[in-house]
Amino acid sequence: MQRWLGLKGLDCVTVNLDPGAETLPYAPDYDIREWLSLRKVMEEYGLGPNGAQIAAADLLAMRVGGIRKILEAFRSPYILLDTPGQLELFAFRKASRLVVETLTGERSVLAFLLDPTLAKVPSGYISQLLLSATVQFRFSLPMMNILSKADLLSEGDIESITGWAEDSCRLQASAEEERTGAAVQFNIELFRALETVGAFRNFIRASATELAGIEDIYNAVQNHFAGGEDLTKD
Ligand SMILES: Nc1nc2c(ncn2[C@@H]2O[C@H](COP(=O)(O)OP(=O)(O)OP(=O)(O)O)[C@@H](O)[C@H]2O)c(=O)[nH]1
Numbered sequence: 001m002q003r004w005l006g007l008k009g010l011d012c013v014t015v016n017l018d019p020g021a022e023t024l025p026y027a028p029d030y031d032i033r034e035w036l037s038l039r040k041v042m043e044e045y046g047l048g049p050n051g052a053q054i055a056a057a058d059l060l061a062m063r064v065g066g067i068r069k070i071l072e073a074f075r076s077p078y079i080l081l082d083t084p085g086q087l088e089l090f091a092f093r094k095a096s097r098l099v100v101e102t103l104t105g106e107r108s109v110l111a112f113l114l115d116p117t118l119a120k121v122p123s124g125y126i127s128q129l130l131l132s133a134t135v136q137f138r139f140s141l142p143m144m145n146i147l148s149k150a151d152l153l154s155e156g157d158i159e160s161i162t163g164w165a166e167d168s169c170r171l172q173a174s175a176e177e178e179r180t181g182a183a184v185q186f187n188i189e190l191f192r193a194l195e196t197v198g199a200f201r202n203f204i205r206a207s208a209t210e211l212a213g214i215e216d217i218y219n220a221v222q223n224h225f226a227g228g229e230d231l232t233k234d
């Protein structure tokens with residue numbers, strides 16, 4: 001996203017909020033690791049990696065007001081926040097909610113990344129939609145489901161996943177064919193519930209390596225807040 005915005009001549013600020021990140025594929029403008037490292041939290045508090053992520057979320061929440069001020073000082077039209085991938089440790093903590101609420105302004109969108117390998121099979125795809133719906137319950141922000149690393153998928157896989165994203169009846173039929181525990185138990189009401197929470201809306205497939213789908217993400221954001229009018233005009 002940062003690269004794509006750069007190519008369009010648009011400025012953005014990148015923020016790493018993952019204290020456990022070993023390497024990053026971008027140079028963040030603000031990096032939480034400057035003062036918070038998962039390794040140090042583990043040592044200092046005698047915790048394992050999971051406990052340390054929870055403690056780190058609390059430590060981050062304590063300083064989040066100051067971080068917001070720093071980010072505002074950049075006066076950039078776009079701020080990209082990279083959160084820890086251990087979703088259940090980050091998204092489900094009260095502290096993280098405070099972090100997201102404080103760092104996001106009125107015009108913010110959550111990007112939920114679906115893992116391509118998991119998304120290939122109906123039960124894996126449905127599980128990720130459920131997780132995405134759960135995240136949506138946690139944060140009162142508009143959300144996009146993005147199939148990440150789409151370059152790793154075959155044409156056939158992409159076709160199936162796109163079909164499932166567009167038509168929940170196809171997803172249900174494929175889930176029944178798969179005949180896993182999930183397919184047997186999950187009935188039509190569940191699919192309706194997923195439809196109601198918008199799990200099938202805003203599906204975008206993207207690839208960072210091929211820089212594909214990034215424009216769709218950008219357009220979805222513009223559409224959401226400006227009804228299609230490009231926000232960069234103001
Ligand atoms: N093929 C392919 N690989 C990618 C793409 N984007 C990232 N990767 C690679 O996938 C690996 C994992 O990167 P990410 O998915 O960003 O995950 P992470 O940030 O390391 O982990 P968490 O934040 O903890 O989820 C790295 O080796 C990346 O270079 C993509 O679009 N296509």
Ligand SMILES: [Mg+2]
Pocket residue numbers: 018021082083084085
């Ligand atoms: Mg990451």
